[in-house]
Amino acid sequence: MDHEIKDLPMFYVAGLSVRTINKNGQASRDIGSLWQTFTQNNMAEKLEDREGNELYCVYTDYESDHNDYYVAILGCKVSSIEYLPEGFTGKAIPASKYMVFTPVGKFPANIAATWQHIWQSGIERKYTADFDVYDVTGKAFEDIESKVYVAVD
Numbered sequence: 001m002d003h004e005i006k007d008l009p010m011f012y013v014a015g016l017s018v019r020t021i022n023k024n025g026q027a028s029r030d031i032g033s034l035w036q037t038f039t040q041n042n043m044a045e046k047l048e049d050r051e052g053n054e055l056y057c058v059y060t061d062y063e064s065d066h067n068d069y070y071v072a073i074l075g076c077k078v079s080s081i082e083y084l085p086e087g088f089t090g091k092a093i094p095a096s097k098y099m100v101f102t103p104v105g106k107f108p109a110n111i112a113a114t115w116q117h118i119w120q121s122g123i124e125r126k127y128t129a130d131f132d133v134y135d136v137t138g139k140a141f142e143d144i145e146s147k148v149y150v151a152v153d
Contacts (some may be wrong), residue, residue: 001118003099008149013056013131014047015075017089024065028112029055036073046085049078053063053137060091060129062110066119093129107134108145113147126151 016038020030034057037043044050054077061071073089081090101118103110111132128151135145 001101002122003101006098006149007150008096008098011093012078012080012081012090013058013073013075013093013123014049014081014084014088014090015058015073016043016058016087017073019061019069019071021069027072031072031074032122034072038074043088044076047076047078049080049089051077051079053135055134056131056133056138058091058093058129058131060093062127065125076085077132091129093131094151096126096128096151097153099123099152101148101150103146103148106142107146111146111148112151118148118150123150124153126153 016034018030018034020027038055042051044055048128056073056075056077058075059070060073063069071089073091075088078090081092084090101114103114105113130148130150133147133149139145
């Protein structure tokens, strides 16, 4: 699967979070629930410091690697996490080098396929914060365009 390498500065994300694990499809169910709650309740509109219209799903606070528990945050890039609405989680995403993948096909199956590739690839990951970025503006759900960022050394 094709990818590019990008160095990104630190940035902030704020949104709804869940502690989850990839085992037995748990993460798919948990993150699917985040999507449902976040989009149906227009949670992005509650973030006054939002930067841009993209949605982010950040995977962070790994207990060890992708086979163990981690925190998923579905939300938006924001300029500050100092004052967040009740129920929101904020996270500073550290500056890092990232492998960037562009999923091909229909959403959300293309995201799942991209992560399956990453998990099976042997990429030397940092397990600090990885994330997906979704361009949801004016698109049908299955046509959402995305990028997957994996922190590497």
